[in-house]
Amino acid sequence: MIGFVIKLKVYTTDLLFLLTKHASYMGFFSTLLKRKEKPLNLNILDNFNCPPVTILYGTKTGNAQLIAQQAHKYYHQCGIESECHNMDKYDVGRLPSEHKLLIAVSTDGEGELPPNARKFFQLLQHDEMPMLNNLQYAICGLGDSSYDNFCGAGKMLDAQLQKLGAQTIINRVDCDLDFKKSALQWIQNTYDTIVGLKKSEETTVKPEVEMPDFVSTRLLRRRQLTKAQVEQPVFHIELDNTQHPIHYQAGDCIEIIPTNPARLVSQIIETLNLDKSQELISYNHTLEYSLLYQFEITKLTRPVIRRYMKINDSAELKKLNDNKDELRQFINQSDVLDLLREYPCSMDADEFVSILQPIHSRYYSIASSYKAQSSQIDLTVKTVRFQQKERQYEGAGSTFVNEGLDEGATINYRLVSNPSFHLPEDTDTPVIMIGVGTGIAPYRAFLQELNAQQIKKKAWLIWGDKHQSTDFLYEDEVIDYYKNDTLAFINTAFSRDQETKEYVQHRLTDYKERVMEWLDKGAVIYLCGHNQMGDQVKATLIQLYMSEKGMSEQQAKAHLRQHRDNNIIREDLY
Numbered sequence: 001m002i003g004f005v006i007k008l009k010v011y012t013t014d015l016l017f018l019l020t021k022h023a024s025y026m027g028f029f030s031t032l033l034k035r036k037e038k039p040l041n042l043n044i045l046d047n048f049n050c051p052p053v054t055i056l057y058g059t060k061t062g063n064a065q066l067i068a069q070q071a072h073k074y075y076h077q078c079g080i081e082s083e084c085h086n087m088d089k090y091d092v093g094r095l096p097s098e099h100k101l102l103i104a105v106s107t108d109g110e111g112e113l114p115p116n117a118r119k120f121f122q123l124l125q126h127d128e129m130p131m132l133n134n135l136q137y138a139i140c141g142l143g144d145s146s147y148d149n150f151c152g153a154g155k156m157l158d159a160q161l162q163k164l165g166a167q168t169i170i171n172r173v174d175c176d177l178d179f180k181k182s183a184l185q186w187i188q189n190t191y192d193t194i195v196g197l198k199k200s201e202e203t204t205v206k207p208e209v210e211m212p213d214f215v216s217t218r219l220l221r222r223r224q225l226t227k228a229q230v231e232q233p234v235f236h237i238e239l240d241n242t243q244h245p246i247h248y249q250a251g252d253c254i255e256i257i258p259t260n261p262a263r264l265v266s267q268i269i270e271t272l273n274l275d276k277s278q279e280l281i282s283y284n285h286t287l288e289y290s291l292l293y294q295f296e297i298t299k300l301t302r303p304v305i306r307r308y309m310k311i312n313d314s315a316e317l318k319k320l321n322d323n324k325d326e327l328r329q330f331i332n333q334s335d336v337l338d339l340l341r342e343y344p345c346s347m348d349a350d351e352f353v354s355i356l357q358p359i360h361s362r363y364y365s366i367a368s369s370y371k372a373q374s375s376q377i378d379l380t381v382k383t384v385r386f387q388q389k390e391r392q393y394e395g396a397g398s399t400f401v402n403e404g405l406d407e408g409a410t411i412n413y414r415l416v417s418n419p420s421f422h423l424p425e426d427t428d429t430p431v432i433m434i435g436v437g438t439g440i441a442p443y444r445a446f447l448q449e450l451n452a453q454q455i456k457k458k459a460w461l462i463w464g465d466k467h468q469s470t471d472f473l474y475e476d477e478v479i480d481y482y483k484n485d486t487l488a489f490i491n492t493a494f495s496r497d498q499e500t501k502e503y504v505q506h507r508l509t510d511y512k513e514r515v516m517e518w519l520d521k522g523a524v525i526y527l528c529g530h531n532q533m534g535d536q537v538k539a540t541l542i543q544l545y546m547s548e549k550g551m552s553e554q555q556a557k558a559h560l561r562q563h564r565d566n567n568i569i570r571e572d573l574y
């Protein structure tokens with residue numbers, strides 16, 4: 001370990017920093033082995049002597065944290081010493097002296113690590129990172145199988161730890177959105193393997209994952225923000241926050257479970273020639289009820305197609321599944337009805353629902369500040385509705401919130417904390433808020449908050465949509481914030497208001513001197529809205545670092561990466 005310490009001193013500043021911190025861990029094992037509290041249930045092997053287990057989480061919205069904390073709780077209940085850390089707060093210099101490491105990590109962006117895991121991963125990849133031959137580890141990856149790069153972050157960490165010579169305790173588990181069962185199994189299996197339990201010696205205590213409850217509230221008001229008839233209108237929604245008040249921060253989101261579009265449910269039942277009122281054997285509900293409330297039908301994923309192939313042995317479907325590009329394209333442009341129509345097969349109702357995934361929640365950024373108006377939670381929701389393959393498609397969550405609920409109706413939701421997208425703690429830090437469309441939602445929350453705190457001229461909004469006349473969301477409010485100096489600057493980009501398309505990234509170039517000046521003053525950049533917009537803005541920032549700071553392309557890319565890793569660039573892209 002000392003060799004590691006000295007080597008680091010010579011080569012790197014990053015790891016030198018780690019080393020300074022590392023000194024305080026030289027007595028690591030002796031301190032850790034001192035039991036802090038009596039375990040709740042020492043139900044296994046009396047003489048078992050297990051080295052402490054370190055559990056880390058990399059998370060954006062809290063799911064991986066929940067799993068890591070439940071694993072920690074379970075180990076403690078079983079009398080095994082463990083520590084649980086946010087990856088960002090964990091000292092990587094400790095790794096060579098760790099024995100057992102458990103990691104729960106979600107995937108963000110397009111197959112990326114979540115913000116709090118990026119520095120950890122960067123250090124693992126560092127040239128001077130020593131081998132971890134004494135380390136045994138297990139990874140629980142969280143993801144969403146509708147993404148191309150399913151559980152990409154877990155896979156990257158796994159590959160890197162293997163490269164460093166670490167050994168697996170058990171194979172990585174890749175959990176989909178309904179992660180609870182697989183994550184519990186992961187906690188149990190890692191524990192059994194570490195402790196050396198056999199099937200016949202099962203523990204009496206079982207791990208649990210306690211998800212925070214959904215709460216009900218009333219939808220108070222809804223008002224259309226987009227003017228005139230547009231195919232995808234955006235609505236301002238107000239939810240009551242007095243019944244079961246939640247204390248949220250600007251930048252947080254809520255999640256809701258949608259109800260599926262009724263027309264799509266009828267079309268599916270008709271296509272399968274089934275009876276909507278038939279009771280399912282496996283679920284205590286009718287087929288119609290289950291399709292409305294329990295299963296995902298507006299989106300298609302690879303696991304659904306794989307399960308369908310077990311029932312439908314069509315050569316065409318197999319051909320599609322064997323062609324990666326065609327399969328990706330089909331998944332991106334199709335829903336469950338398309339699958340049934342284009343690759344027909346007769347099934348009974350129970351067989352059919354057995355191929356589906358449970359319905360999952362949709363996230364919406366909170367568009368209000370608790371500090372400014374604690375009694376309500378505002379949202380800015382765009383209705384997803386579009387024509388394709390001579391059919392109309394509707395998004396489940398957005399049409400449910402915008403069209404499926406009357407004012408006064410009850411809606412169930414849960415707070416999703418989003419710490420990597422909060423305002424800076426230091427109120428003197430300038431903020432550049434860049435977004436398109438509903439990406440304005442968290443910025444409205446930021447502006448309400450800055451206004452309530454009388455913080456002047458620290459915010460700059462760069463925002464765009466298609467047309468100024470129809471799509472300028474919250475136009476009056478934004479202008480008022482400019483007039484009262486909450487906003488130092490507003491720059492809009494309405495892409496279709498002139499012959500050549502103009503986007504928010506063009507405003508960055510137009511005002512490049514100011515961008516650099518604000519960054520030099522320590523500004524934080526926020527990106528919210530479409531993924532593609534985020535990519536374009538990041539590419540433009542690289543160009544600006546090159547042209548304005550004289551960096552090479554490689555340096556500029558590294559600079560951008562550093563800004564993202566250090567939370568100078570904060571993203572909420574979807």
Ligand SMILES: Cc1cc2nc3c(=O)[nH]c(=O)nc-3n(C[C@H](O)[C@H](O)[C@H](O)COP(=O)(O)OP(=O)(O)OC[C@H]3O[C@@H](n4cnc5c(N)ncnc54)[C@H](O)[C@@H]3O)c2cc1C
Nearest residue numbers: 298363364365380381382384386395396397398438441574
């Ligand atoms: C952190 C976060 C914050 C968010 N905040 C907001 C917010 O403030 N406001 C907001 O409105 N949304 C927000 N979203 C997006 C929101 O969660 C939903 O994804 C969105 O409302 C669509 O969900 P849906 O259920 O209506 O559509 P779904 O039923 O999920 O999707 C329908 C399918 O249609 C596809 N699709 C959508 N549009 C088109 C198109 N034009 N052409 C072809 N295919 C298309 C989709 O890819 C999808 O496969 C946020 C997402 C995240 C992750």
Ligand SMILES: Cc1cc2nc3c(=O)[nH]c(=O)nc-3n(C[C@H](O)[C@H](O)[C@H](O)COP(=O)(O)O)c2cc1C
Nearest residue numbers: 059060061062063064106107109111143144150151
């Ligand atoms: C904006 C966004 C991007 C995502 N990108 C991916 C992805 O590329 N691959 C994947 O498998 N899952 C992806 N997911 C799914 C998350 O990993 C999944 O929802 C996970 O449960 C989140 O866990 P967390 O709360 O710990 O961050 C994405 C989710 C969001 C909201």
